[in-house]
């Protein structure tokens with residue numbers, strides 16, 4: 001079954017001097033007008049589960065204006081155990097802890113992970129490729145052991161190679177050394193990412209079929225290194241990547257950046273054979289994102305054996321009735337959900353009766 005969030009404490013965090021919120025094991029609805037701190041509450045929950053915030057703030061942005069430090073903490077309970085997680089925030093850093101012992105941000109999802117769905121996600125299909133990569137990587141960092149380390153090491157290697165490419169007269173032997181380290185780290189990351197994508201794809205197609213039956217969705221991982229990275233061994237893939245880096249070297253030197261690798265890959269969606277980015281209606285694009293988020297919940301349950309916390313920030317107003325119902329039904333299938341809204345009118349009386357409603361603002 002796994003852990004559920006029982007309560008959250010916010011101390012000098014964002015707009016809160018002090019606030020306690022307790023949660024239902026099923027659905028909790030945070031309601032209030034704009035700018036009262038509903039998203040800030042969701043952000044705190046995401047930090048204590050995913051170990052990161054979708055808004056990518058600096059630590060000082062998280063501290064109540066005029067204060068020197070802040071703290072967020074949550075009590076997680078389930079399976080006969082209680083886990084207290086917290087994050088102490090100073091202007092310089094965030095220090096995470098579990099049951100009073102310091103830990104890394106990347107360790108947080110091992111207690112409870114989360115899937116966030118917010119209005120920005122709705123344009124994921126048509127936004128730049130970096131957003132789709134970030135979605136996959138953010139999910140990977142939570143669900144796959146070691147993924148965040150792979151990603152960090154690869155990102156560092158790419159930064160170093162790019163820095164060298166920007167030199168007036170790049171040292172070519174040093175560039176070859178960076179090529180090797182980019183290729184070896186990149187091959188491992190690429191295989192982990194494509195494997196994860198394969199698991200997600202299966203569920204995305206299932207879920208999409210149930211939201212938009214009759215339409216045929218395809219999703220493809222588009223690698224800049226080779227067509228099917230999983231048909232090669234890791235060593236073979238690293239060699240292929242190295243060969244690609246050598247092939248594009250003149251171009252990379254001219255453009256002063258690395259133009260192939262997992263940091264340039266993309267995920268493409270097509271409906272009935274037509275690219276959803278340019279041909280999909282807004283509704284179809286939103287259904288794809290919905291299917292992707294639900295797939296993340298399902299895959300994380302498959303991989304970890306426990307259900308993640310589902311955070312729905314302000315998406316009810318952005319979805320039409322049919323898609324809203326799909327989300328609500330999905331959330332009702334035994335997934336602890338926290339949803340924010342300015343308007344309780346989106347929820348049926350029956351659902352309101354079964355949910356915990358927490359009011360924000362006066």
Ligand SMILES: Nc1ncnc2c1ncn2[C@@H]1O[C@H](COP(=O)(O)OP(=O)(O)OP(=O)(O)O)[C@@H](O)[C@H]1O
Pocket residue numbers: 013014015016032033034035036037038039040041060061062063064065314340
């Ligand atoms: N570090 C901070 N110190 C004080 N106030 C802050 C800080 N960071 C954000 N805020 C305030 O928090 C409020 C925004 O809260 P939040 O984003 O949670 O809104 P919301 O309740 O979700 O509403 P909306 O639907 O408009 O997003 C703003 O008034 C903003 O000024």
